[in-house]
Amino acid sequence: MKELSSILRRSGASQTAARSAPRPVLKSPREIELMRAAGRIVRQVLEEVRRHVRPGVSTGELNVVAEELIRQAGGEPLFRGQETTATKFPFPAALCVSVNDEVVHGIPGPRALKEGDIVSVDCGVRLRGYCGDSAETFAVGRVHPDVRRLLDTTQASLHLAIERMRPGMYWSEVAGAIQQYVESAGFSVVREFVGHGIGSQMHEEPKVPNFTDRKQRQQDFLLQPGLVLAVEPMVNSRRREVECRDPSGWTQVTRDGGWSAHFEHTVAITESGNDVLTDGR
Numbered sequence: 358m359k360e361l362s363s364i365l366r367r368s369g370a371s372q373t374a375a376r377s378a379p380r381p382v383l384k385s386p387r388e389i390e391l392m393r394a395a396g397r398i399v400r401q402v403l404e405e406v407r408r409h410v411r412p413g414v415s416t417g418e419l420n421v422v423a424e425e426l427i428r429q430a431g432g433e434p435l436f437r438g439q440e441t442t443a444t445k446f447p448f449p450a451a452l453c454v455s456v457n458d459e460v461v462h463g464i465p466g467p468r469a470l471k472e473g474d475i476v477s478v479d480c481g482v483r484l485r486g487y488c489g490d491s492a493e494t495f496a497v498g499r500v501h502p503d504v505r506r507l508l509d510t511t512q513a514s515l516h517l518a519i520e521r522m523r524p525g526m527y528w529s530e531v532a533g534a535i536q537q538y539v540e541s542a543g544f545s546v547v548r549e550f551v552g553h554g555i556g557s558q559m560h561e562e563p564k565v566p567n568f569t570d571r572k573q574r575q576q577d578f579l580l581q582p583g584l585v586l587a588v589e590p591m592v593n594s595r596r597r598e599v600e601c602r603d604p605s606g607w608t609q610v611t612r613d614g615g616w617s618a619h620f621e622h623t624v625a626i627t628e629s630g631n632d633v634l635t636d637g638r
């Protein structure tokens with residue numbers, strides 16, 4: 358065994374990874390159009406939530422706005438009912454709403470937003486069997502300039518990724534660019550949570566990290582037409598470590614209390630580049 362593994366290592370880590378990594382399912386143009394229709398609802402929800410974000414509004418109220426809009430549009434909220442091995446009960450809402458030092462998977466409830474807070478809103482919708490997934494962090498009223506820079510850097514890191522996504526690129530090239538951009542701004546990239554392939558299921562292969570390391574490079578993949586990815590950098594203002602202090606196992610927070618931002622789009626790779634399916638077009 359030892360000999361075999363050293364031979365495999367000599368023959369190139371990417372070859373062994375290619376053998377073991379599950380193959381992502383490529384989507385047809387028809388499926389991509391169905392995902393765009395789901396993505397349009399997601400975009401409408403995020404725009405409506407943006408209009409409701411202000412001091413005094415509760416995170417639960419934002420969820421009610423989202424849930425109504427999704428149902429009216431004939432969609433199904435993807436997050437409601439999700440279960441993981443680390444959580445005590447199925448996710449109870451349509452939106453994940455994470456405030457300030459909360460990174461992802463915040464459960465909407467009675468918490469009222471305050472002037473100067475930031476609120477990350479993640480929305481997933483299934484329509485006619487296909488999914489869209491997008492997230493955005495909103496400022497509540499006026500925020501500190503350093504907080505503004507955290508939001509702007511995170512959003513710019515997503516756009517920088519999208520600019521690079523085209524057939525023939527390896528994901529590690531994109532992920533490395535995200536990481537370098539974020540870290541050179543003095544912030545850090547969350548490692549415990551990553552983006553994902555998406556299609557008829559919200560979470561499909563491959564995993565889509567926003568950083569590179571040895572393990573990530575072993576699971577690297579080539580971008581090709583028909584691949585659809587949810588790209589979602591989560592950026593912390595200070596150290597990258599996150600933890601869960603929520604007894605339900607859902608809400609993730611930064612370990613050091615720094616604040617965190619999250620931007621996400623569902624992006625299809627096309628013959629000539631890419632097509633963002635959750636930008637409302």
Ligand code: MG
Nearest residue numbers: 479490491492
């Ligand atoms: Mg999402």
Ligand code: MG
Nearest residue numbers: 490587589621
């Ligand atoms: Mg996602």
